[in-house]
Amino acid sequence: MIASSQEIISLSNERIFLAGLLIVALGFFTWKADLGITKPLLVSSLRMVIQLFLVGLVLVYVFEIDHPLPVILIALVMLLVAGKEVSSRQKYKIKGFWSYGIGTVSMFISSFAVSVFGLIAIIRADNWWDPRYAIPVLGMLLGNTMTAVALSVDRFTTNVWNDRDIIEARLIIGETANEAIKDIVKDSLRSGLMPVINSMAIAGIVSLPGMMTGQILAGNSPDDAVRYQVVIWLLIAVGCGFGSMIAVKMVSKKLFDERERLRLDQLSVK
Amino acid sequence: MSFIVNSGECMGLYGCSGSGKTLLFRAIADLDPNQGKVLINGKRREDFSGSVWRKKVGYLPAESSWWFPKVSQHFSSIEDAKLRYLGFLDTKIFDSEVSRLSSGEKQRLALARLLSGLPEVLLLDEPTANLDDSNACLVETLIKNYCKKQGAAAIWVTHDRSQLERVSQNQLVMKNKTLVDL
Numbered sequence: 001m002i003a004s005s006q007e008i009i010s011l012s013n014e015r016i017f018l019a020g021l022l023i024v025a026l027g028f029f030t031w032k033a034d035l036g037i038t039k040p041l042l043v044s045s046l047r048m049v050i051q052l053f054l055v056g057l058v059l060v061y062v063f064e065i066d067h068p069l070p071v072i073l074i075a076l077v078m079l080l081v082a083g084k085e086v087s088s089r090q091k092y093k094i095k096g097f098w099s100y101g102i103g104t105v106s107m108f109i110s111s112f113a114v115s116v117f118g119l120i121a122i123i124r125a126d127n128w129w130d131p132r133y134a135i136p137v138l139g140m141l142l143g144n145t146m147t148a149v150a151l152s153v154d155r156f157t158t159n160v161w162n163d164r165d166i167i168e169a170r171l172i173i174g175e176t177a178n179e180a181i182k183d184i185v186k187d188s189l190r191s192g193l194m195p196v197i198n199s200m201a202i203a204g205i206v207s208l209p210g211m212m213t214g215q216i217l218a219g220n221s222p223d224d225a226v227r228y229q230v231v232i233w234l235l236i237a238v239g240c241g242f243g244s245m246i247a248v249k250m251v252s253k254k255l256f257d258e259r260e261r262l263r264l265d266q267l268s269v270k
Numbered sequence: 271m272s273f274i275v276n277s278g279e280c281m282g283l284y285g286c287s288g289s290g291k292t293l294l295f296r297a298i299a300d301l302d303p304n305q306g307k308v309l310i311n312g313k314r315r316e317d318f319s320g321s322v323w324r325k326k327v328g329y330l331p332a333e334s335s336w337w338f339p340k341v342s343q344h345f346s347s348i349e350d351a352k353l354r355y356l357g358f359l360d361t362k363i364f365d366s367e368v369s370r371l372s373s374g375e376k377q378r379l380a381l382a383r384l385l386s387g388l389p390e391v392l393l394l395d396e397p398t399a400n401l402d403d404s405n406a407c408l409v410e411t412l413i414k415n416y417c418k419k420q421g422a423a424a425i426w427v428t429h430d431r432s433q434l435e436r437v438s439q440n441q442l443v444m445k446n447k448t449l450v451d452l
Contacts, residue, residue: 166336166337169335170337171324171336172324172328176319260304260321262301
């Protein structure tokens with residue numbers, strides 16, 4: 001294996017600006033075609049640029065002081081923002097605190113636990129909280145789990161709302177709440193986990209995953225890059241799977257009461 | 271409001287739309303939270319889990335719901351005799367697709383599905399609304415026989431006064447969410 005010792009090419013502001021011009025061009029065409037996505041496209045691009053530069057500044061600082069506290073703080077902020085994002089992506093939301101709590105709790109149980117396991121048992125850095133490993137691993141897990149949880153929960157609540165007559169018809173003939181929503185749960189988890197499953201199936205053939213590309217660009221050997229990517233993908237799949245299952249279970253608990261009656265009054269419509 | 275339906279008997283329930291008949295059925299079947307006290311053979315609703323209670327209380331809504339593509343997938347087993355009773359001379363209907371059925375056929379099959387769970391109480395919300403006279407007659411006979419044989423108590427909602435006279439031993443009228451005697 002040949003490990004390149006070449007320094008990575010620095011990207012100056014002008015070069016980044018060139019990539020930005022492409023987004024502006026896309027924005028122009030979507031505006032002309034009246035697709036209604038120009039504003040979100042530009043706002044998200046701008047948010048991404050600002051957020052990433054800010055996090056870059058924070059990371060430089062965190063790497064320098066080399067203490068677990070800032071790592072834990074960053075992890076908490078990431079988790080809370082991800083929880084908020086899951087909630088904001090729902091058409092039908094659980095009322096009250098749990099609209100926000102379900103995503104946060106399910107991601108805390110899945111992403112956090114899986115990340116800590118990966119850091120302690122697999123990567124085995126001297127300090128498991130070493131920001132160089134902990135922040136990227138948690139970031140990738142949270143990002144993917146958030147998408148899976150948001151998709152699963154959105155599909156679940158939408159289907160329960162639309163199929164309420166069928167759910168009640170199944171309850172009427174004496175099925176339990178779990179039996180009555182079994183097909184909806186299956187469908188929701190499938191739609192939440194399909195992106196991850198599909199990405200794994202084509203990894204390396206159609207696309208090179210981001211982390212691996214980053215490591216290769218940074219001059220690491222492809223062998224190391226592959227090993228890290230394999231571990232990350234497996235952790236992501238586990239995080240997404242458990243996160244979605246926990247979240248859907250929590251929502252379904254909220255949508256049925258102790259007499260197993262369907263309680264759509266627990267949902268608010270966006 | 272308060273009433274008793276004896277086992278093996280059918281009580282007719284009459285009232286205009288919006289008078290609260292469906293609300294009453296949903297409360298008895300424990301589909302909506304409610305304060306009512308409901309007993310079957312002296313045992314309170316709260317003595318059973320929601321699903322066990324709803325198995326005892328067979329509620330047939332005015333519109334039947336189906337969630338699998340084929341009729342047979344909705345039944346664990348069914349006797350041909352019951353289908354014949356319900357006017358299905360050709361019992362192949364059991365293997366057909368739900369989307370190909372008429373609303374009358376769906377209603378009769380929903381009744382067969384309900385009775386196959388052997389409920390102790392029947393809540394029938396216009397069970398013959400989509401049926402022609404001869405099939406309505408079959409359904410009336412089947413339900414009467416079922417109640418007699420199983421000792422089940424039935425509450426039958428209909429807008430047809432003559433049907434009420436035929437199927438029920440006593441009748442109640444609902445007005446503005448309360449019961450009044452006929």
